[in-house]
Amino acid sequence: MDNAILIINAGSSSLKFALYRVEPGPSFEPWYRGIIEEIGGASRMRVSLAPTAEELLDQPLAARDHDEAIWEMLAWLAPRLDGLDLIAAGHRVVHGGAEHAAPVRVDETVLTKLERLIPIDPLHQPHNLAGIRALLQARPGLPQVACFDTAFHRTLPELAQRFALPRELHDAGVRRYGFHGLSYEYIASVLPDYLGDRAEGRVIVAHLGNGASLCAMQNRRSVETTMSFTPLDGLPMGTRCGAIDPAIPLYLMREQGLDLAAVSELLHQRSGLLGLSGTSSDMRQLLEGDTPAARLAVAHFVYQVAKAVGALAVALDGLDALVFTAGIGEHAAPVRAAICARLGWLGLTLDPVANAAHGPCISQPDSPIGAWVIPTDEELVIARQTYALAAA
Ligand SMILES: Nc1ncnc2c1ncn2[C@@H]1O[C@H](COP(=O)(O)OP(=O)(O)O)[C@@H](O)[C@H]1O
Ligand SMILES: CC(=O)OP(=O)(O)O
Ligand SMILES: [Mg+2]
Secondary structure (H helix, E strand, O other), X not given: OEEEEEEEEEOOOOEEEEXXXXXXXXXXXXXXXXXXXXXXXXXXXXEEEOOXXXXXXXXXXXXXXXXXXXXXXXXXXXXXHOOEEEEEEEEEEOOOOOOOOOOEEOOHHHHHHHXXXXXXXXXXXXXXXXXXXXXXXXXXOOXXXXXXXXXXXXXXXXXXXXXXXXXXXXXXOOOOOOOOHHXXXXXXXXXXXXXXXXXXXXXXXXXXXXXXXXXXXXXXXXXXXXXXXXXXXXXXXXXXXXXXXXXXXXHHHHHOOOOHXXXXXXXXXXXXXXXXXXXXXXXXXXXXXXXXXXXXXXXXHHHHHHHHHHHHHHHOOOOOXXXXXXXXXXXXXHHHHHHHHHOHXXXXXXXXXXXXXXXXXXXOOOOOOEEEEOOOOHHHHHHHHHHHHHHO
């Protein structure tokens, strides 16, 4: 009987899942990929057969919360698990805190500690952990592994981890953790296939999706990143503000009478591309919309990404390659072109034809800085990490 691993990536309003068959080696063959969207609203479940991308299901669903979404997913999967031995479930957990530098088998003690991190990432952590709790109830004996977005950045030098705050706060865990680590780990693993020897050089990876961050890598290890204590910092995102003056929340509370919950909701859910455009958090819609406010939102995003590339190039003492990944990075050619145009002074020259075709190499052959488009695969990294722990 083939072994199988279930991967769950729970976001604020969606639950992505994938079922992998584990073949001897081990190698991991994606079998089904699915998503339950708009949990709590007009939710829908879509599933496709991973090897052929054939659509198997696309239908409305009554999932009021992540718990119900998990039960719906398991009900759909159950008959399809016949002939397979489900050996473990792997979860993306965004925050591992100061304690977790590696994936961990989840038990009640681990879960309780991870729940303490919910206040510092209200957008992801509660849903990541709700997925684990629901599965604990549905399949009590199934080994579950938490795979952390923060773990890849544990190589950050102390200089990069420190905030200009008193030492005792750093010791209490107030430091730069960095996120999107599962995505960066995947990109680091395939970098030599694209860049050859340059993969070990000075590389900036731009994970530009709904959440967005940059990671500076040297020898394929993280040395600097734009997100910090929480995934609210750094670049502007779909609905998150990114780096702003830290006095702004104080001002809003003192002068405008907003309470803690209102400030948190404003910065996490009503800012970023949505706040700038007033219409959408979705890059595709902004590019299609082409109104002055939409253009401002896109221009601001491009400007901040390019500025941050400059800052991370300083951390690396130069730059050999820039890699674009995630929804915007992989699919939004005009955004990549605009970012690269702002980096022309560094010598980067774009190949517009290759960029329109989404690469993989999108720079001119003689560009001293290579530019690349590399699709990410967070689920595969979770499958590998989960198997390594579950098999042990
Ligand atoms: N063809 C496209 N052109 C422009 N933007 C796109 C395209 N496809 C996806 N995107 C953008 O990618 C973003 C979502 O990225 P994704 O990595 O899927 O996010 P997440 O996994 O965090 O939900 C959205 O802003 C979406 O508009
Ligand atoms: C950490 C983070 O921002 O994740 P996402 O991009 O999935 O929102
Ligand atoms: Mg994502």
